[in-house]
Amino acid sequence: xxxxxxxxxxxxxxxxxxxxxxxxxxxxxxxxxxxxxxxxxxxxxxxxxxxxxxxxxxxxxxxxxxxxxxxxxxxxxxxxxxxxxxxxxxxxxxxxxxxxxxxxxxxxxxxxxxxxxxxxxxxxxxxxxxxxxxxxxxxxxxxxxxxxxxxxxxxxxxxxxxxxxxxxxxxxxxxxxxxxxxxxxxxxxxxxxxxxxxxxxxxxxxxxxxxxxxxxxxxxxxxxxxxxxxxxxxxxxxxxxxxxxxxxxxxxxxxxxxxxxxxxxxxxxxxxxxxxxxxxxxxxxxxxxxxxxxxxxxxxxxxxxxxxxxxxxxxxxxxxxxxxxxxxxxxxxxxxxxxxxxxxxxxxxxxxxxxxxxxxxxxxxxxxxxxxxxxxxxxxxxxxxxxxxxxxxxxxxxxxxxxxxxxxx
Amino acid sequence: xxxxxxxxxxxxxxxxxxxxxxxxxxxxxxxxxxxxxxxxxxxxxxxxxxxxxxxxxxxxxxxxxxxxxxxxxxxxxxxxxxxxxxxxxxxxxxxxxxxxxxxxxxxxxxxxxxxxxxxxxxxxxxxxxxxxxxxxxxxxxxxxxxxxxxxxxxxxxxxxxxxxxxxxxxxxxxxxxxxxxxxxxxxxxxxxxxxxxxxxxxxxxxxxxxxxxxxxxxxxxxxxx
Ligand SMILES: Nc1ncnc2c1ncn2[C@@H]1O[C@H](COP(=O)(O)OP(=O)(O)O)[C@@H](O)[C@H]1O
Ligand SMILES: [Mg+2]
Numbered sequence: 001x002x003x004x005x006x007x008x009x010x011x012x013x014x015x016x017x018x019x020x021x022x023x024x025x026x027x028x029x030x031x032x033x034x035x036x037x038x039x040x041x042x043x044x045x046x047x048x049x050x051x052x053x054x055x056x057x058x059x060x061x062x063x064x065x066x067x068x069x070x071x072x073x074x075x076x077x078x079x080x081x082x083x084x085x086x087x088x089x090x091x092x093x094x095x096x097x098x099x100x101x102x103x104x105x106x107x108x109x110x111x112x113x114x115x116x117x118x119x120x121x122x123x124x125x126x127x128x129x130x131x132x133x134x135x136x137x138x139x140x141x142x143x144x145x146x147x148x149x150x151x152x153x154x155x156x157x158x159x160x161x162x163x164x165x166x167x168x169x170x171x172x173x174x175x176x177x178x179x180x181x182x183x184x185x186x187x188x189x190x191x192x193x194x195x196x197x198x199x200x201x202x203x204x205x206x207x208x209x210x211x212x213x214x215x216x217x218x219x220x221x222x223x224x225x226x227x228x229x230x231x232x233x234x235x236x237x238x239x240x241x242x243x244x245x246x247x248x249x250x251x252x253x254x255x256x257x258x259x260x261x262x263x264x265x266x267x268x269x270x271x272x273x274x275x276x277x278x279x280x281x282x283x284x285x286x287x288x289x290x291x292x293x294x295x296x297x298x299x300x301x302x303x304x305x306x307x308x309x310x311x312x313x314x315x316x317x318x319x320x321x322x323x324x325x326x327x328x329x330x331x332x333x334x335x336x337x338x339x340x341x342x343x344x345x346x347x348x349x350x351x352x353x354x355x356x357x358x359x360x361x362x363x364x365x366x367x368x369x370x371x372x373x374x375x376x377x378x379x380x381x382x383x384x385x386x387x388x389x390x391x392x393x394x395x396x397x398x399x400x401x402x403x404x405x406x407x408x409x
Numbered sequence: 410x411x412x413x414x415x416x417x418x419x420x421x422x423x424x425x426x427x428x429x430x431x432x433x434x435x436x437x438x439x440x441x442x443x444x445x446x447x448x449x450x451x452x453x454x455x456x457x458x459x460x461x462x463x464x465x466x467x468x469x470x471x472x473x474x475x476x477x478x479x480x481x482x483x484x485x486x487x488x489x490x491x492x493x494x495x496x497x498x499x500x501x502x503x504x505x506x507x508x509x510x511x512x513x514x515x516x517x518x519x520x521x522x523x524x525x526x527x528x529x530x531x532x533x534x535x536x537x538x539x540x541x542x543x544x545x546x547x548x549x550x551x552x553x554x555x556x557x558x559x560x561x562x563x564x565x566x567x568x569x570x571x572x573x574x575x576x577x578x579x580x581x582x583x584x585x586x587x588x589x590x591x592x593x594x595x596x597x598x599x600x601x602x603x604x605x606x607x608x609x610x611x612x613x614x615x616x617x618x619x620x621x622x623x624x625x626x627x628x629x630x631x632x633x634x
Contacts, residue, residue: 008521019509317505320466321519321566322494324487403467406505 028343030296035347070263088227106135131218147194165210297389304393316405329398336390344382419472447619498567557588
């Protein structure tokens, strides 16, 4: 029976909102904007976080990259200048890591350069050629689909061999099996020894327009005076990072107390740095949303006060026929909550549309993803505001003396 | 017959700025179950004030009021609301219908607070509307009805929770004498069926309907009661 009563006041709330459509809509605008902001910002950020996470996890989980430059953002100009003055990371470091490492087995230089590849009259533009060691496929957990990956001897004897990504295969060998065939990289001949498994797209770019060659061979293109990255596979639960530090400090002759002059990067660290930055942004947006929700709440309170005074007669009638104060209170509270939830609903729709728009404009790079908890949070906010700002007007209505209310003109 | 209503030395004082208005100055009234009472008196004599107190819409400033043997003057707002809901049906001069909802909904309103199930409410509202001759006006909005019809909707609403007492404050005040007679006919009918009817009016033909008359003047009952 009591739920029947709740249903009844819910129904009459909806009726009275329908009767004042424009007014209800204008009243609820602050709430709509607030919720739209919450939903929009949270969805975009959480979509972006997902995108970053999947993007960088493609660099390989548990992979540490030793580089001259740290990954990430938020560095001062002075710090940056100091980093630029660092001594380059070279093969010397890679070889030391391979030789002295105990907590890790797999080490590979990663020397990147984009070059053109040719096969007879066909060419593949701007292929990302990666000089690596035989460990690289294990480190990044990537396998060949055909043939084999680079071997120890390929590295040792500086062989002119290459493992192709699928895009390069498609461009240069549309019809034939490429294994054993020759391709040209900047005029030099390489034999194809394998084909990598397809990796797909990341940040809207194909990850298969690549080729791997021995890093020893790569230095023929780049010269030795270049700073390289070194990829190390860190096994779970081992102090790999610490060990890498000590080995590198030794190789680079750093004295105790001197700062590291190299960076050990990982996708995990970058993602967490990114998440930290976005959570600050999230906080700011939530603050903005909270302000518009409070402004919206004051609007609700105002309109509810108007409604109570417009309907003083009605309140008198309801009391005369037996409504208790609590029931009048409930009716007006319900109305305020329903208006707020209605605003929240609009806000969620608009916020979702906004997210969809951003997703479309980014060509799907920012995935369209509305976290369920943002919807719950949005409705939760609206409910709270409806109760909080609706309470005073509703209480005012409930305290009216029946006779006074009936006499009200 | 048992005493349904028993008032002793009831006063009502309204504060009015710096001064006070003494609307009732010690009223003694007893009404038995099933009576048909007319309360008569000049404008401002305190008739509406007395009706509000009898109907538990307001409380006396002093004095005692026993309704069905219970001391109403000691009750709180919720208890008074319960009494209004269960035992009292009000009819006002200005009808006081909710303007935006149809006749049947106006009639069903008291049942909402009596926790009658929704389907039941509408069914019963229609039956009561039929009993006051408005079977074909169930879905009309108040402004689509004539004054007499509106007052009949108000009567139907007063009957919704099957109260013992019907209190009508100048129910014909806004109607011509023909429509007024129709309303009085319905009230007489209800009296026949055993309801206790208390009607306020300063019009003679209305007052004549009552089986017993109470004269009010300057907040006092004239003659003995
Ligand atoms: N809420 C109020 N505040 C002040 N004075 C009031 C109030 N209600 C009624 N009165 C005064 O009390 C007296 C009796 O009023 P009322 O009971 O309405 O008389 P009647 O219904 O007989 O015309 C009048 O003088 C009226 O002005
Ligand atoms: Mg009066």
